[in-house]
Amino acid sequence: MDDELGHRITDAAWRMLAEKPLAALTIIEIAESAGTSRPAIYRRWHSVEEIVIDAFLHHVEGAVQTDDALAPPDALRNYIVSLGRFLGGRVGRVIAEILGRAQSDPGLMERFHAGFLRRRRDSGRSLIARGQQEGHFRADLDSELIIDLYAGPIYFRAFARHAPLDETFTRSLADQVLLAIGTRTGSAEGAG
Structure with a gap:
């Protein structure tokens, strides 16, 4: 073909x-x-x-990228808000449907992980590592935990639709995540 x-x-x-x-x-x-x-x-x-x-x-290739030109707290805030925007509409519904079907199809799940999820998590890990190296984020936290801390609530709202996945929520989530992962000096820079 x-x-x-x-x-x-x-x-x-x-x-x-x-x-x-x-x-x-x-x-x-x-x-x-x-x-x-x-x-x-x-x-x-x-x-x-x-x-x-x-x-x-x-259709989602290149969507929701981190901005390496920004300071890590600002880049993470923007990333969280853009991920919420991205998953809040049609794309979130499609992902929920794909993942529902993929529960009984390991090949489909692997394609989703390889083509979509791993790229976003790799991008998040790089951003978190940069923030830790520059002293913005706590070095004692595992990057996987931090990613789940911000991605979990967004994906849950996108799929369960129990509450709005809007910018008010994602901005508040970003503030809470930055507060939780920030160093004393780094969290003050990123808050707000």
């Missing part, structure tokens, strides 16, 4: 996800929307979920 046809298929699936949930998508509908056939799709993908994960990864 050529790249152009592959992009047409993943773009069609992504467009359709704006109108219906993953559970309602079919290979036939995606093929018709992409102007191709089911056999052409099956040459590359074995399920709707595989198409959707590729569509998702293509």
Whole structure:
């Protein structure tokens, strides 16, 4: 399958996800929307979920990056707020659906981790390490714990939808995280 046809298929699936949930998508509908056939799709993908994960990864590539030009507390604050914005809408719904399906599909879960989650966690680890080296963040804290401290509440609100995932929440979360991980001098710089 050529790249152009592959992009047409993943773009069609992504467009359709704006109108219906993953559970309602079919290979036939995606093929018709992409102007191709089911056999052409099956040459590359074995399920709707595989198409959707590729569509998702293509459309979110480069989203939610850390800004290395900013001081670590400011960069982390901006990152937390942008992650909340990113997961607060359609993307959060799609991730929740993908992860729901991936619970019984280890291959799908691995593709999600490799293509999306690991990159964000690697970026977070680099930012935290820089903040620790520069004395902004406590050196005694594990970076994985810090990432879970800010990402956990955002993902939970995105998936459970028990409370709004809005900028008020993410700014407050960022302030609390910076307070918890900051050194005495570093936390004062980043607060506010």
